[in-house]
Amino acid sequence: MILAVDVGNTRIKAAVFEDNTLLESFVFLKTALEKSIENILEKYKNTTHLVIASVSDVEKQAFISFKDAVNIHFVSQTDPFPFVNCYETPQTLGIDRMVLAAGAILQYPNQNRLVIDAGTCVTYDFIDENDNYLGGAISPGLRLRYESLHHFTAKLPLLTLEKPKRFIGKSTSESIHSGVVNGLVFEIEGCIAEIKGQYSKFIIILTGGDSVFLAKRLKNTIFANSNFLLESLNQTFQYKIKND
Template identity: 60%
Template structure:
């Protein structure tokens, strides 16, 4: 049994796996790490291994829970050739997502869009070459930036806009943020399609479910794709040493 942990910029997600079956999945705040993990281990006493992907401030030393720990690093074996010009700067989360896309969708071009604090776009071709992608502000960052860098615009929570044309300041903000992200994503997808006509689009991250129905393009939406990719990558590394 495996505990997969994704340490993001704002919170920690986890899933408990029995091979490829998810037994439990949820999230918790970073300051609740120790009691949360101890509770998970108590509830699933069959857990033998913990695999961690961290883009946050928590390092390996934070996960001393008496289980076999695999802390994913750039030195691990991945099922793709990394063509990134600066491979040491490529986020571990992006590498795990790329690995999951390769393992789950073999022989295809894949575009993985992770809609979280930041929105990342990662492209792996049908020859299993990771070519790179893009990084943009996520929905929450856009709301926060409008509040922080203007004199009078309020800080709003993510809300579906009522119409393209916002008839109030609040509605204008919602339209600008949400419709802006949707148009950006559809625009990126269209440009990728011009270069690679046949590819699968995987949408994941905290805002995946919110955005999925708003995109014009056909996608595979899975908010926990990174955790499943962690599980698959762990199994791949065990098998391929």
């Protein structure tokens, strides 16, 4: 069994895999990391590998205490990946985006793919049918948009995510919800439309913490999978084992 751990900017997500079957997934705060991992390993005693992808400031030392129980691997840019990296600054490409690109290739071979990860940030990553990673875009996620309106203005309130009641807001709160949610929906639809102008056919994979919320509001046909990064992390590690 493999325990895959995605250390994000806000939360930590983890999942236990038996080959490519996801047995159980978990979400917890960074402050609960060690105890949570300990509990998972206690429940799944046949776990042999702990595989970690991190874009956060969590120290590797937090995982090292489990080295006697499992084999630990931190996914890095030096690992083998199933794509040609065409990013002009490959050293700056986030490991989460690399893992997502790898998962898109391994799950959806021989086609153009757009992966949209809607979390703290929204990342867009495009991989063509010849497995060339071409790049993408990064923008603020829903939570950051709400927070920026509050922190960088004098009077706008800090709101939490809510489905807009109507497009034309009848109050300040309604206007913020409409602007934040519809603004991101329009951004995603615009990104998809821009790529359609260059590629006649591609699949769209939507993942991340806000993927379910956003999927209901998008017009385009997409594959919405909130666990796609964890699945990709598991598959990327298996790819490494086969290609080292």
